[in-house]
Amino acid sequence: MPRKIKIKIDELKSELGVIKNLELNIGRIIEDWEEPEGQYSMPKVYELRDWDFKLLKRYKPMYMPFCDLCCLCTYGKCDLSRDKRGACGIDMSGQQSRIVLLACCIGVATHTSHARTLVEALIDKYGRNAPIDLGGEVYVEAPNTRLICGIKPKTLGDLEDALDYIETELTYMLASTHTGQEGSNLDLESKVFHVGMLDHLALEIADIAQIATLNFPKADPEAPLVEIGMGSIDISKPVILVIGHNVLPSTSIIDYMEENGLYSDVEVCGLCCSAHDITRYSPKKAKIVGPMSWELRFIRTGVPDVIVIDEQCIRTDIALEASRYNMIVISTSEQNIQGFPDMTREHPDVIVEKLVNREIPGAYIHDPDLVGEVAVKVAMKVYPLRKKYKKLPSVEEVIAYATKCRECQECDKACPHSLPIMNAIVAAKNGDLSLLADLYENCVACTRCEKACPVDMPILTMIVKASDRRIKSEKYKIRVGRGAIQDTEIREVGSPIVLGEIPGVVAFVGCPNYAQGGKEVVIMAEEFAKRRYIVVTSGCAAMTLGMYKNNDNKTLYEIYPGVFDAGGIVNVGSCVANSHISGAAIKIASVFAKRKLRGNYKEIADYIHNRVGAVGIAWGAMSQKAASIAAGFWRLGVPVIVGPHGSKYRRMLMGRKENEEDWYVYDARTGEKVYVGPVPEHLFYTAETMEEAMVVAAKLCMRANDTTKGRAVKLTNYIDLHKRFYGTLPDDLPLFVRVEADIPITMKDEIIAFLKEKGWKEKAIPDPTLLEEMVRKK
C-alpha cells in the first residue's frame, strides 16, 4: 500500500486544467526520517505469519468452547461437538478461533472508527497540519505507527494514512470469518494477531490525536490528581453525566460552560473512558464517577440530570433506565444513536425546549460542538425538577419490595457472579439490609437478576439503597492519564528492565468484570509496586485502582509516584492509551536498545518477547475491544493474564513447560539453538484467583535475556510470592535457574538443595532470538 503525504499547492496547471487551492497527496516522497525503511511497512498478514506461527508453536491454542454449535449461516445450526464438522467443513478449533477473530475484528473496528472520528473532527478544528507533539521528552511520538506503518507522523493529517491501512486490513481479516473461508485454526489465530497489531495502531492514533490537540497532560509523571467516586459528585448542582469513549462531546460541555461563565454552575462527571479523557482535558472541572459497572448504580441514585452518551461500553438500555428517572439522554455518536431523532440541524434552543418538554424521547446530535450548549442548558432547566422524580427508595420501601419475593432463586441463577441474592432479599424481608449491602462489592450492576425475577424486584436499586452510606463515602483521588512514556524515562529504565533488574512491567488494564470485586486489582497492583515492578494501568482498571483507600485514607495514586520507573503506578489514560504500554515496550527496543523501528515488526517483537519482562493483567476483561488489545500484546510476545470470566474468551494460548523442544532460541552470536526454559511460559492465561495471578505474573516476567542478576531478582519475587501463598518453593524452579548466579542469594542454600534433588543442570545464557535472520554470524 503506497503511503501518502499531503502538501498544499495554491495553483497548479496541468493537462487536466487549472486547479486552485488544492491539497495534493503525494504517493511517495523521501521523508526527512533518516531511518531506513524495514521490510514490513504496512504489512499484510502473510508477511508476518511466520512470526505468528513461531509464537503459536510455543503457545498452542487451548480451546474451551463456549457453545457446541455454530449458528453463523443458514446451513446451521451445526453441531461441532468433538470431532464433528459443520456443513461448511469447519471444525471446533476453527470455529473457536474464528469467533475470537470476529471478536477482535469488532474490537479493532470500534477503536478505529473512534480514532477516525477524532482525527476527522480534530483536523476540522485544528487543521491537517496541527503538529503531533506529545511532550518535550517524547521524541518517538508514535512507536506503533512507526513500527507498523513505517511512517513518522508529524501532523494530524499524517495519521489518516495509518487509518486507511487499518481499515483495509480489517476488511480482509473480517472477510476471513465468512462461511467457507479460512479453514486453518492456526491461520485464524495468526489473523487474530494481525488484528491485534492493527488495534494498537488504532489506539495510538486516537490517543496521540487527542493529546496533541486537546491539551492533555503530555507524558507528565506528575499529572494532576482528580476526584473519583459517587461521593465526590456535588449533587446540589445540575449534574451532567458523560458516558463512553469519545471525549469530543464532553469537551464541548466544558468549553460551553467556560465560554459562558457557567464554570461552577454545573457539575460534569463521567463514566468509562470519556471520564478519563474529560479529566485529562479539564482536571479542575470534571470528575469521575467510576468504571462501567458504576453506570446503573449512579443512575439508580437518581442524581444525573442529563446523560450525554457517546460510544462504546454504554448500557444499551440507557434510554429506558434514564426515562424511569426522567433523566434526559443525548446521543452523539453514529455508532450508538439509540433511535433518537436527529436534531443536529435544529437550533439549540429548539432542541432544549423539545427535550425539556419531553416532546422527543432524547436527541441525537452528531455535531459535538452543539452538544455542550444543549446539554448545559437542559441540565440547568431540568435540575430544579430533579427532586420531584423518583429517588432511592426508603428502607421501608426496600422491605416492602422484599416481601414480594417468591424465593424462586431465579435471581441467583441469572447473576453472572452467582451472588447470593435471594438470601439477601429474604434477610431484607426481615428488616436486615446488611446482606444486600454485602452484595455491593462484587455486583457489576448488570441487572440480569432484576430481569429474571418473576415479581420484578428492583434488586439493584435495593442493593444501592442498602449501600447508601458506602456510596456517599466513595470519594477518592486518581491521577489523570499521563499519556505516553518519555524517551528519557525509557532510557533510564531500559537497561534494568532488559537486564532483568527491574523485575518487570505489570500492566493492569481492561474492563471491570471482576469475579470477586475490584479490590483484588488494588491488592495486586500494590504488591507489585511494593516489589518495585513498574505498574502501569489504563481504562476501567485504572479507575478501579483509584477506588480503594488504605489505612491512611489514601489511594494508591496518592502513595505511589506516576513515573515510569520501579515502584511507580502509572496511569496512562483511557483504553486508547494502552498503546503507550505497547509503545513503551517498543521504545525500549528502539530508544534504549537502538533497534531499527521502521517497518521492522518481527525484530522488535522478537526483542520484546525475549527481553522485555512485561505482562498484562486484564482482571475483569469483558469486551471485544479487550480481546483485540490483548491480541496486540500477544503478537509482540507479551503475555496476558485474565480473571476467571476471561475463560469465556474460549481459548487460551498455553505453553507447556515440560516440552523441552518448545523452549529453544537461536543464540544470535553463534546461530546455535539453545534451551532457555519456558520464558515466558504462557501467552494468554486465565487465573482462577488473584493469588494465582500474582505468582504467575511474577513468573511470566522472566525472559531469556535476563542477566544473572536480573533473573535473581525475578526469581526472588516469584519464589517469595509462591512461598507466601503455598509455603513451598515452586516445583518448576529448576527450569528457570540457568546458572548458579541466577539463584537469589538470600535463599541460596535452600534452593541449591532443592535443585540438586531435582537433578538440575546448568544451562547456557544466549543472546536470544527466535528469528534465524537475526543471527549475526554466517
Add this chain to the structure above:
Amino acid sequence: MPRKIKIKIDELKSELGVIKNLELNIGRIIEDWEEPEGQYSMPKVYELRDWDFKLLKRYKPMYMPFCDLCCLCTYGKCDLSRDKRGACGIDMSGQQSRIVLLACCIGVATHTSHARTLVEALIDKYGRNAPIDLGGEVYVEAPNTRLICGIKPKTLGDLEDALDYIETELTYMLASTHTGQEGSNLDLESKVFHVGMLDHLALEIADIAQIATLNFPKADPEAPLVEIGMGSIDISKPVILVIGHNVLPSTSIIDYMEENGLYSDVEVCGLCCSAHDITRYSPKKAKIVGPMSWELRFIRTGVPDVIVIDEQCIRTDIALEASRYNMIVISTSEQNIQGFPDMTREHPDVIVEKLVNREIPGAYIHDPDLVGEVAVKVAMKVYPLRKKYKKLPSVEEVIAYATKCRECQECDKACPHSLPIMNAIVAAKNGDLSLLADLYENCVACTRCEKACPVDMPILTMIVKASDRRIKSEKYKIRVGRGAIQDTEIREVGSPIVLGEIPGVVAFVGCPNYAQGGKEVVIMAEEFAKRRYIVVTSGCAAMTLGMYKNNDNKTLYEIYPGVFDAGGIVNVGSCVANSHISGAAIKIASVFAKRKLRGNYKEIADYIHNRVGAVGIAWGAMSQKAASIAAGFWRLGVPVIVGPHGSKYRRMLMGRKENEEDWYVYDARTGEKVYVGPVPEHLFYTAETMEEAMVVAAKLCMRANDTTKGRAVKLTNYIDLHKRFYGTLPDDLPLFVRVEADIPITMKDEIIAFLKEKGWKEKAIPDPTLLEEMVRKK
C-alpha cells in the same frame, strides 16, 4: 470524505524538496461530469437514516430468534428470552438485529476485500489509467458508484476512492455491534441497510474492474453458451479444479496453458463464482462443474488432480477431503490460507516438486501469476497417478458399508434437510441403491450425516456412487455472465417496466441451500420467463438454472434469450454481478426517467421502490454475503424472498396489508397523502414452498406507480398464479385494484362481483413518493 483524483507528474519542485516520478492525489477537482452533485455523496449512515426509517415503518422487523442467548462477551452468556435483557442492557430485538448487522458486515467485508484484491492486482497489471469500458452501449458504467459515491469512475484507479469509503463506513458499522454500542433495534436495521448499500458498491467495483480489463463479455445479451455439469468434464486429461470467487489465479492457469501450447492438454473447470468468471474469461476453454453444493460431490468422484482455491464459499475442510484422494491443493488468497506453507518466493519448479512429492501438505501462493504455472505442471505430473488413488466404491463396497449401519438415525438428525438417509442405507444393505440415488437431488453435500455417524459411514460417497449414471449425464449449457445491462436496453424497457406493462423483473440469485432441490428454481424461472417477466440471475442460482433440461433436452439458457427484456433469462454473472441488477434498477431511474443520479440515493431509492416492479428470489440463500446483498436491495426498496432455510436469517421485514396507515404516499403533484395499497407488501420474506414464492413474487411486483394497463397485467399474473395453485381469487385483491381499469379484462365480471362483495371502493392513483421533499408543489 474528500474524494481524490490522481494525476502523474514527472518532476515537481516544492518546499519539501525535489520529487520525481510521483503520482499525485488531488483532493478536489472540477470533474468533467456535468451532473450537479447531490446531497448524499459518500453518505454517513445518519444522512440516509430517515429514508431507512420510512421503510422500516412500513416493513417492521419480525424476529424469529435462532438462539435465546447472546454469547458475545464475557458477561455472558446472557438469557434474552422474552423480555429479558443481557448484562449490557440489550434485548432480544436488539440482539437479533445486531447479529444481522454482523452477518452483513462479514458479507460486505468479503466482497470489499475481494474487490480490493482485484483492483490492486489489475492496476499492477494494466495501470491505474486502464479505462472502465463496459461495452459500447453502457454509458452509465457504474450506477451504484455514481449514486452512492458521487463519482464517475473513468479508470481503474478511480475505483480506489470508493473502496476507501466502503472500508471506512464498514468499520463504523462493525463498531456498532460492539457490546455497549447501538441499543436501538431500528438503528441497527438502518445500519444493516447502510451496509447493504455499501455491499452493492463493492460488488460493482469488483465486477467492473474485471470486466474492464479481462475481456469478459461486455453487456452482451448473446454471451456465449458454455458447458456445465460433471458429465461435461473430460476426465481423460489432467483436471484442474478452481473454486471460489477471485478469478485471477484461474486466469493465470488459462494464460499459462495458452502461452505454453498446453491449451488442450489440461482440463480446467470451476465451482462457484470462480467458475462463472473463468468462463467469462475463457468460454472456449473453461467449464463449470456446478454451484457450491457440487464441491464434495465432484471431489468424491476422485476426478480433480489439482484444486486451486481462492476465496469464499470453499469447504474449510478442503485440505482434508483432498488428501483422502491425494489431490493437491493450492491456496491463493490471504483470506483463506489453509495453514499451508507460503511458497510464493520459491521457484515454480521447486514448488511443483515439493507438491508432487508430498513434501508439503499444500502450497500457499499469493502471487496469482505464479499459480498458473505451478497448477498446470503439477496437474500434468500427478495425473498419471490418478488411477492409483481411491475412486468411487463399487456397488458391492457400498453394500458392505451399509451393512455396518446401526440404524441409530443420527444421520437423519444431523441432515440439515432431514433427508431419509437411514432408510436409504438400510435399503442399500439389502442391495437396493435406488433410495440412496433418490437423495441426490435434495442433498447439499454437506457431510453432516457422515460426521454424525458412529460408524463413519461414507454416506455422501455412497450417494454419489448410487447416482453415478445421473452424474455422467450432467452435461448442460449455461450462458456465461454478460455483465451490465446496456443503456439502450434500459431505455427500451424503462417505460413498460415503470408503467407496469412488463409485469416485473424477477431476479434469481444467491446460494444453493435449497430446501427441496434446485429444480424448483428452474420451474419458477421458466414460469416467469413464459409470463414475460424479465428474469435475471447470478451466482450459484444462475448455475442451477443451467442444470436442468426440458423435454427437448435443452436448458433454459438454450431456449430463452439473454436480453434484458420481457421473456429474457439474463445471466449477469458471478455474485459480484448482482450489482448489475441493482444497477439496472438505478439506471431505469436515471437513464430512462432522467432522475439525477449523483449522490442522490434517497430520490433514486424512492423512485425504485414506488415504480420499478423488481423482486429478488434467493431461494437457497446461505451466506453472510447473501444477507448483505439482500440488504442492498432492501435499501433500494426492492423486496427479497428467500426459501425456507432463509428463515434462519432470524428476522423478516414484513408489511401488514391491513394497516391502512402504512400504505400512504405523497402525491408528488399535490403533496396530498394518498393511500396506494400494500405495494410492495413485504421487504424480506420467507416462503415455505415454491408455489408460495411464485404467487408472492408476482404480488410483490406491483408498485404504486403502475398505470392501469400495467396494474392489469400484473394482476393478471398474480390472479392467474393464485387461481392455478388455490383455485380462488386472492382475498386481498381489493387492496390492489385502484380503479376499474386496473381489472384484467379477461376476468372482469368475476372480479367486479368479488370486489363488490368485499365492499371495494375506488382509489386515486398518485405520482407516488415517500419523500416530502419530492413534492413539486409548495
Add this chain to the structure above:
Amino acid sequence: MKGAEPWQTAEIPGPIKAFVISEPARISSILKSARRPLFIIGNRIDKKALEQGIISLIVDIAGAIDADIAVYGGIYRDFKATNYDKVRLVPSMEVIDRVKDENWKGFDGKGRYDVIIFLGFPYYYEWLMLSGLKHYGDRKTRTLSLDPYYQPNATISMINMDIDKWMEVIKEIRSNLLGGE
C-alpha cells in the same frame, strides 16, 4: 425424557423449553379446553401419513374444537377438498406475524387465538416460527406442536416418534374428541 431432544441435533433451545406431553388423552384435553384454537399447517407432512389420511384426521380434530386452519402452498387444495369451512388460505409468515400481535382479532375478527397448533413444516422452519412466538407472543397464547418431533420452542410439544406411532396418537386424539374409531 426419551425423545425429548431436538429432532435436528443442533437445534438446541434456550432456557425456556416446551412442556412435553405425548399422551393423546392429555393433548386432547388441552385441545378441548382451547377457547380459540388455530391450526397452522405446512407442506411437509410425511408422505406415508398423507396416504393414511392424516388430513381428514386433522380436519376432524379441528372441527371438533371449532378451530381455524391456516394453510398455504400446495397442500391447501387437500384441505379445501375436505370442505371444512374454517380453512384459511394464508402464508405461514403472515399468520405468525399476526398471531403475535395483541391487536389482531383472528380471521373472523372475534378475538385472539389462545392455542396455536403447528403441524407439517420443515423441522427448523417450525422451530424458528415457534421461537418467534415464544419470545414475542402473548404469554397467554400457548403453542402446541403436533408434529412427531420434540419442538422445544413450543409451549407444549410431543416427543420424537416414528410415523406409525404418530398416526396412532393423532387417531386417538381424534377419537377422544369425536368418539368412534
Add this chain to the structure above:
Amino acid sequence: MKGAEPWQTAEIPGPIKAFVISEPARISSILKSARRPLFIIGNRIDKKALEQGIISLIVDIAGAIDADIAVYGGIYRDFKATNYDKVRLVPSMEVIDRVKDENWKGFDGKGRYDVIIFLGFPYYYEWLMLSGLKHYGDRKTRTLSLDPYYQPNATISMINMDIDKWMEVIKEIRSNLLGGE
C-alpha cells in the same frame, strides 16, 4: 429431571450433555471403579460447606480411591494441611491442558487419568473447563462434577441442590467408600 438444568440460566449446553447421577451410592461406585482418578479443586467452595469440614471429606474420598488432588490458589494450604500425600500444587488451566493430552502420564508419570472429578470452581469456569475436556479430551476419560450443580459438560454430573443436601451426599459418598459415619 428436576434440577438437571444448568445452574446459571444461560449456560445452555450443546447436544452432548452430562449423564445425571445424584445418588451417592452410584457415584461411589463410579469412583470406586476408577483406576486413575484425579480431583481438580477450585477456590470457590461454599463457605458453609467449608465450615462443615468438606475438605477433609474430599480428602477422605480421594484417599479411599487413591486419587491425586490438583489444587492451586488460597485453598491449597487447607488441602496441604490434611497431609494427604497426593495433593498436587498446579493451576487449573495447566492441569486441564495436560489432562486432554494423550501423551501426558499424570503427576507421577504412571499413566493417564480415567476419571477427573471437579469441585469448587465458579460455575461458568468449571462449565468451560469441562467443555474443553468434552470436546478435546480422550473419550475414555470421564469427567465427573461433584459440585452441587448440574454441570452439563461433564460426563457425569449431579443435579442442582442446596448445600445441606450436598453435604449429606458427600458424606454418604465418603461413608460408602470408607465405612463409618
